[in-house]
Each structure stands twice: as structure tokens, then as C-alpha cells.
Amino acid sequence: MNVRISGIGMTSQRTRLRMVDRLRSQGIKDEVVLSVMGTIPRHIFIEEALSSRAYEDTALPIGFGQTISNPYTVARMTEILRNGQDLGKVLEIGTGCGYQTAVLSKLSREVFTVERISPLLTKARKNIREAHCNNVRARHADGGIGIAEAAPFDAIIMTAASTHIPSALLQQLAVGGRLVMPIGSGDQQRLHLIERTPKEYIETVLEAVKFVPLLGGVV
Ligand code: SAH
Numbered sequence: 273m274n275v276r277i278s279g280i281g282m283t284s285q286r287t288r289l290r291m292v293d294r295l296r297s298q299g300i301k302d303e304v305v306l307s308v309m310g311t312i313p314r315h316i317f318i319e320e321a322l323s324s325r326a327y328e329d330t331a332l333p334i335g336f337g338q339t340i341s342n343p344y345t346v347a348r349m350t351e352i353l354r355n356g357q358d359l360g361k362v363l364e365i366g367t368g369c370g371y372q373t374a375v376l377s378k379l380s381r382e383v384f385t386v387e388r389i390s391p392l393l394t395k396a397r398k399n400i401r402e403a404h405c406n407n408v409r410a411r412h413a414d415g416g417i418g419i420a421e422a423a424p425f426d427a428i429i430m431t432a433a434s435t436h437i438p439s440a441l442l443q444q445l446a447v448g449g450r451l452v453m454p455i456g457s458g459d460q461q462r463l464h465l466i467e468r469t470p471k472e473y474i475e476t477v478l479e480a481v482k483f484v485p486l487l488g489g490v491v
Contacts, residue, residue: 282324283315291327295347302351308378317371317399334369336389338484346372353427353452360426365415370396372431377405384422386415388490414490418444432486433461454483
């Protein structure tokens with residue numbers, strides 16, 4: 273048995289199922305999302321010193337001034353993106369530690385994920401492999417311009433806050449596709465959902481959230 277993955281005590285399956293129960297009581301309704309989050313060992317995505325807190329409802333530091341989103345935010349964004357259906361081909365901007373990537377991976381055909389901080393991406397690749405996600409391609413780049421050669425995407429998710437919706441991402445969204453991202457800065461951020469129909473883009477402003485900012489360039 274691989275103890276790091278299967279976990280003991282605060283990183284055990286029981287602790288993870290308590291997280292899922294909490295997410296349900298917080299209003300997450302997509303049972304498919306909940307069941308995936310009940311299987312992925314979130315603690316392996318977090319530094320060992322903090323892994324006992326992996327299933328708490330909190331954002332945690334992952335190094336380089338970045339954070340792993342709290343479980344509720346991951347569940348909620350995934351639920352909005354899925355809208356009750358398989359995800360198809362997904363683009364994620366802001367890999368971070370790769371936890372959201374792993375959740376998406378289990379719900380889609382293929383995930384392209386982009387991260388601008390190279391050492392973070394190296395760690396994320398390892399985490400994603402350990403979580404047995406084999407349909408993920410991780411790229412070191414500035415994700416604000418998307419990945420033109422892999423477009424169109426059925427779903428696009430950004431996990432860093434932007435002041436606007438990058439036009440490249442609108443172009444790379446498939447007809448019938450959905451894009452979810454935080455827009456705003458500091459404490460004034462909200463999730464936005466953009467649905468592309470054959471005729472137009474429909475934008476819906478959803479709840480308030482708190483993300484690190486989308487930054488330009490790579491490091
Ligand atoms: N989903 C991640 C959240 C990480 S925080 C997780 O669960 O761990 C947001 C991430 O977005 C950070 O790792 C940050 O480096 C990255 N990021 C910020 N601007 C970016 C950009 N322009 N392109 C790619 N990644 C970016």
C-alpha cells in the first residue's frame with residue numbers, strides 16, 4: 273500500500289468523505305463532481321507539512337506566492353463548467369499544484385493546462401501523474417492567449433483573476449462551450465460564465481470569489 277496516496281488520519285478516505293459531505297451541505301449539487309472529489313487524494317497536491325489540512329475548507333499556500341483554491345471553489349467552478357455533462361476537451365489556465373486539473377481530468381476527454389511558473393508546473397506534473405491522470409497535457413506558458421493550435425475547447429476554466437475576458441479565449445471556445453473565470457481585482461472579484469451559442473456569447477455574473485491575479489509572461 274502506498275501510504276502517501278491512500279493516507280492515514282487527517283489524510284484518510286474518511287476525512288475526504290467528510291469534505292464531500294460538507295461540500296454537499298454548502299450547496300454543491302453535482303453528484304458526479306462530488307464523487308470525483310471523494311476519490312482524488314487532495315493531500316498529495318500539498319506540501320507534506322500542510323497535508324493534514326488538505327481537506328479543510330480553506331485555500332493553502334503552494335509556494336511562489338500562489339495558493340490552492342479551497343475545495344468549495346474547485347467544486348463550484350467544476351459544477352458550473354460541467355452543467356451536468358461530460359466536459360469534452362478542456363483548457364485550464366493556472367495549473368498551480370494541479371488539483372483542479374486532476375478533478376477536470378476525471379470528468380473530461382482531454383485537459384490542456386497552462387502555468388506560467390516553471391517550478392510550480394514541475395511539481396504539478398508529478399502530482400497529476402501520481403493521481404493517475406493520463407489525459408492531461410501541461411504547458412509552461414502565459415495562458416492569457418490560450419492554446420490556438422489545440423482549439424476549439426468545449427470548456428475553458430481560468431483559476432486566476434483577470435480584469436477582463438481575454439479575446440483569444442472567446443475565440444478558442446467551441447460553439448456550445450462554456451468558459452468560467454474570476455473577473456475583477458483584490459476583494460472585488462466575481463465568477464463569470466460565458467456560454468457560446470451559434471449566434472452569440474451570453475455572459476452571466478455569478479458569486480463573489482477570491483483568486484490570485486492573472487499575470488503576464490513566464491518565470
Ligand atoms: N487551480 C490551481 C490554482 C492555482 S492559483 C490549484 O488548485 O492549485 C493560480 C495559478 O495561476 C498560479 O499558479 C499562477 O502562477 C497561475 N497564473 C497566473 N497568471 C497566469 C498566466 N498568465 N498564465 C498561466 N498561469 C497563470
